[in-house]
Amino acid sequence: MSNELFRDEGLEIEYNTAFNAFVGRNKLVRVALPDLEKALCFPEGEENLNKLCKGEFPFLSPEAPLNLEKASRLFDPNFLATHFRLCNYDITPPLSIVNQKGSTLFVCAGVQVLDGVIHREDNLPLGKLFVAQPVVRTQFMDQVEEGISTCFINIATEIVNPSPEAHFESLDDWLVLLSQLGFQRSEFFFLLTSKERKWGSKKFRSEDFRIRYAGISLGTAMYIHDVSQENRPCIQISDIGLGLERIRWILSGGKYLDKLVENETLSALDPQLIDYCRSLALLSGSGVKPSNNDQGYRFRKFSKALVSRDILFHHDTYPLLDCFYDYWASWTDMVVPKSEAIHEIEKENERNFNRELIDRLGQKFSDVGVDINLPTSEVIKLLRGTSASKDEVEKILEELRGY
Amino acid sequence: MSGDHFNKNGVLFLGGGGNSNDSFILDQEFLKTLKSRKFLYVPIALERDEIGYEACYDWITKTFLEISKEFVDITMWLNLVDKKLEDLLEFDALYFGGGNTYRLLNEIRKTSFDKLTVDFIKRGKSFYGGSAGAIILGETVDTAQFVDKNEANIKDTHGLGLINGYSVWCHYQSPHDQQIKTLLTMGDGKIIAIPEKSGVCISNSKAKVLGTESVSSFSGRQKSIHAPGEVFFLE
Numbered sequence: 001m002s003n004e005l006f007r008d009e010g011l012e013i014e015y016n017t018a019f020n021a022f023v024g025r026n027k028l029v030r031v032a033l034p035d036l037e038k039a040l041c042f043p044e045g046e047e048n049l050n051k052l053c054k055g056e057f058p059f060l061s062p063e064a065p066l067n068l069e070k071a072s073r074l075f076d077p078n079f080l081a082t083h084f085r086l087c088n089y090d091i092t093p094p095l096s097i098v099n100q101k102g103s104t105l106f107v108c109a110g111v112q113v114l115d116g117v118i119h120r121e122d123n124l125p126l127g128k129l130f131v132a133q134p135v136v137r138t139q140f141m142d143q144v145e146e147g148i149s150t151c152f153i154n155i156a157t158e159i160v161n162p163s164p165e166a167h168f169e170s171l172d173d174w175l176v177l178l179s180q181l182g183f184q185r186s187e188f189f190f191l192l193t194s195k196e197r198k199w200g201s202k203k204f205r206s207e208d209f210r211i212r213y214a215g216i217s218l219g220t221a222m223y224i225h226d227v228s229q230e231n232r233p234c235i236q237i238s239d240i241g242l243g244l245e246r247i248r249w250i251l252s253g254g255k256y257l258d259k260l261v262e263n264e265t266l267s268a269l270d271p272q273l274i275d276y277c278r279s280l281a282l283l284s285g286s287g288v289k290p291s292n293n294d295q296g297y298r299f300r301k302f303s304k305a306l307v308s309r310d311i312l313f314h315h316d317t318y319p320l321l322d323c324f325y326d327y328w329a330s331w332t333d334m335v336v337p338k339s340e341a342i343h344e345i346e347k348e349n350e351r352n353f354n355r356e357l358i359d360r361l362g363q364k365f366s367d368v369g370v371d372i373n374l375p376t377s378e379v380i381k382l383l384r385g386t387s388a389s390k391d392e393v394e395k396i397l398e399e400l401r402g403y
Numbered sequence: 404m405s406g407d408h409f410n411k412n413g414v415l416f417l418g419g420g421g422n423s424n425d426s427f428i429l430d431q432e433f434l435k436t437l438k439s440r441k442f443l444y445v446p447i448a449l450e451r452d453e454i455g456y457e458a459c460y461d462w463i464t465k466t467f468l469e470i471s472k473e474f475v476d477i478t479m480w481l482n483l484v485d486k487k488l489e490d491l492l493e494f495d496a497l498y499f500g501g502g503n504t505y506r507l508l509n510e511i512r513k514t515s516f517d518k519l520t521v522d523f524i525k526r527g528k529s530f531y532g533g534s535a536g537a538i539i540l541g542e543t544v545d546t547a548q549f550v551d552k553n554e555a556n557i558k559d560t561h562g563l564g565l566i567n568g569y570s571v572w573c574h575y576q577s578p579h580d581q582q583i584k585t586l587l588t589m590g591d592g593k594i595i596a597i598p599e600k601s602g603v604c605i606s607n608s609k610a611k612v613l614g615t616e617s618v619s620s621f622s623g624r625q626k627s628i629h630a631p632g633e634v635f636f637l638e
Contacts, residue, residue, distance in 0.1 A: 106457070142482075200458065297474075
């Protein structure tokens, strides 16, 4: 892969050598794809490239590794930690999703365990790191569906100042993991790009391998170079991050959140309703309180979105919140106890339910501006002192509650 | 569609391309037009990764929540494929952020979001464009050629043409006059030039300067300067 954008010509040569070695030892073939940048794939997967080009890749082709037993192993944080420990990585505890000093309000990628190194010139970690980092990506809020969510576990390996060779060896470690899980070589594609990135005030470039399996994006392996530092030379970073739930999704045959909650299969429920419950459980358990500012704004936004889905689907969300709290707690420290975290969510949901009630009444009556922070029962009582009739209030409540 | 309601364009807010302090007055006016305090933010003029776009959302929410006591419901879209007018009409307004004008124009054309944007505004909904977002509303985006690279390799540089024949010049400073005049001699267009510390609010060809610096309008060889707070006609 030729690249004119490395600042250091020696590093560029080294990168290209390591890249060619990786291509050689994995017996990859290079293919030029119109509109799809450069791509690599394993030789037996070559014919699938046409499908990829035409957007015809069927989800979960017959070769996909359906394996519920292996999928369920990925619920256990120790399974991944063991693999990477054996490959000589240090296991780093995840950050709180509330990003106090980084370039975003929430942690949205595993590489942000290096925010201190990148932005504040903290000491450089010496070894290779593995982190299973819960992340929040509000950018996916309008795209939530089976396979896409606003909060997930970004499993990532991070190496600071690796040689290009060490970066590609790290990618080998991932391919070994994926093949142990049953992923087939023939279904992998690597789309190659060279990108300029901007994180906070830092601009730099990265050489990216976007890792796709059966047409589905699993994550990206980035060799980030020339990250400028004030008081020391530029640094390089190997950042390889994959979505844990994506991997599990493929292994479980397209059931993104394949876990039972009180005898219900989650995949039968509205994906947005599930997603907002998952995100709220993580936010609330991490100590975020609803407000009109900063992280609290997201809490409020997720709650409003959940209430609007709940009005459509009338589903009891408590069991979902309960289950998802436990899910996140198995990956990260939840600083707020479960009962308190769920209470906070339900209080905010009630507030947003009241907002919806008042907004709908407000279309007909001008004097219904009561305090939405009160419990709904109190709000209903106060509405009796307005021009909205009891019947009208009952009718709208019925619409909202579905009974 | 028939009837006055559908014939009247929404209010257009054009930001000169400064930071959130620079656009404070314009932002305040924009918020006032939002009936249900709900708008759609599209930052795709910037090419960013996941971390970068998350930071964009942090920025837009901070900008508007700092000037509003009430909750403002801001939704960000990065993927415009298959969007429909009814999806858009859920919002009071559409906000296109700054970045590379050609990239933005290319993205919205590829996804037919350009037509949706025009339809949206024609339904009386508000539009806010910061820098590149403002420039695409004009007659052409040639005004961007001095600051943006046309990496998208766009040949047809017509904008959405929603400002009464005017094109928009952002980040304006008086030394730009020569470039503007050169551009105008190549055609018979008109340009509204907005400095970073100001913006313009346009309603039915009536424009108001919102900010702390004057806005200039160029028509043929004539340049007019409009002071902050001044109302002028885009004729």
